[in-house]
Amino acid sequence: MIVDDERLAVDDLLSLIDWSREGFDIVATAVNGKHALGLFMKLKPQVLITDIRMPRMDGIELIERVREIDQSVKILILTAYRDFEYAKSAIRHGITDYIVKNDVSESTLMEVLDKIRTSIKADVDFNAQAHIEPTIGEMGADGGNRFSPPVLLALEYVRINHINNELTIDEIAGYARVSAGHLRTLFKKETGKTIGEFTTEVRIAESKKLLSSTHLKINEISERVGYSSGRYFSQVFLRHTGTFPSEYRTLRGDTRSLKRGGQ
Numbered sequence: 001m002i003v004d005d006e007r008l009a010v011d012d013l014l015s016l017i018d019w020s021r022e023g024f025d026i027v028a029t030a031v032n033g034k035h036a037l038g039l040f041m042k043l044k045p046q047v048l049i050t051d052i053r054m055p056r057m058d059g060i061e062l063i064e065r066v067r068e069i070d071q072s073v074k075i076l077i078l079t080a081y082r083d084f085e086y087a088k089s090a091i092r093h094g095i096t097d098y099i100v101k102n103d104v105s106e107s108t109l110m111e112v113l114d115k116i117r118t119s120i121k122a123d124v125d126f127n128a129q130a131h132i133e134p135t136i137g138e139m140g141a142d143g144g145n146r147f148s149p150p151v152l153l154a155l156e157y158v159r160i161n162h163i164n165n166e167l168t169i170d171e172i173a174g175y176a177r178v179s180a181g182h183l184r185t186l187f188k189k190e191t192g193k194t195i196g197e198f199t200t201e202v203r204i205a206e207s208k209k210l211l212s213s214t215h216l217k218i219n220e221i222s223e224r225v226g227y228s229s230g231r232y233f234s235q236v237f238l239r240h241t242g243t244f245p246s247e248y249r250t251l252r253g254d255t256r257s258l259k260r261g262g263q
Contacts, residue, residue, distance in 0.1 A: 001028045001043065003036040003050040003062065004078065009101070013049070016106055022113060033057025037065055047116055049076045063095065071175070074116045074160075078104070096160060097224075111214065119160060150176040150183055151190045158195065162202045165228045169195055203227070204240050211249045218245050 004010050010029050019026055027043050030036035034057040036050065048066060052059040063075055074096040096119060097112040147155070153176040161167055172195060173180040187195050203225040210221045222233035237245050 001030065001036065001039060001045040001048050002026065003030045003033065003048070003054070003059070005031050005051065005054040007031070009051070009078070013104070013109075016104070016109055017113075022110070023117065024113065033059060033062035033065075036062055040066055041069065044070065045073070046120055047074045047076070049078065051078045053080075074119055076112055076116065095163070097163070147190050148186060150178045151187055153177070154183060154187055154195065155191075155198070158199050159202055162199055162206065162226045163224060165223075165226045167199065167226065199226075200236060200240065204237060207233070207237060207245065208241075208248065211245055212252045221245065 002010050002013055004013075014026065014029075024047065027045050028039045030039055032054045033050075036048075037057065040048065048063075050059045050062055054062075057065075059077060063077075066073060066075070077095055077098045078101050079098055080101050096116055099108055099112060154172050157172050157175045158167070161171075169180045169184065173183040176183055178186070184195065187193070187198075191198065193201075207221050207225045210216055210224060214221075216224070218234065219230035222228075222230045225233070227233035227236070234244050237243075237248070241248060243251065
């Protein structure tokens with residue numbers, strides 16, 4: 001479902017790609033948050049693409065209300081440069097990604113849709129496991145299954161919300177429906193890592209994809225993966241990969257050139 005009070009913006013988005021060919025059906029469009037909320041409750045789309053500044057009910061309130069109904073829906077926000085700081089308040093509600101309106105193109109849209117598609121597939125796999133292995137909660141980590149439900153939920157929440165640089169253990173534990181202390185112990189026991197270590201791994205993996213496949217600046221990538229400081233992001237990236245982000249991008253570019261030359 002696409003929500004924007006500018007009809008031309010909706011039409012542009014609809015015509016930008018062949019949605020059906022990419023595996024997405026547009027079930028509805030809406031001109032404001034109030035209109036969208038009614039449609040959402042009726043149609044229950046898996047993906048919500050919404051503008052931020054709209055009359056009657058803005059995108060932030062819409063996201064809050066939608067999250068009360070469905071924690072699994074994937075949310076992509078559209079924002080103008082002038083509204084970027086305002087749009088960041090939506091991150092704490094678990095958006096999947098955002099696009100600056102002036103930067104919308106076929107390639108940028110496909111990039112975030114690929115991410116959303118991967119996230120939906122992960123949800124399907126998670127639900128399938130829960131259905132096939134109904135005793136996972138009783139068996140726990142030592143009963144032949146990899147992870148218990150709280151850890152699976154924590155893994156899912158971090159993968160979706162790692163872009164939030166204010167992500168906290170209390171927030172993750174709330175989603176997993178256990179106390180923060182219990183989740184820390186359980187997560188470390190079952191994965192061998194702390195939640196902080198796993199979050200960093202997710203962010204670094206995502207940043208590698210962006211460095212390899214986009215021309216975004218380092219500071220832009222750092223924000224997209226959950227770091228408010230480009231300098232701190234570079235230090236973390238160096239610690240985990242042995243290279244700075246700019247060096248990694250250069251090396252990946254050289255590798256791709258060599259592969260093309262050998263074909």
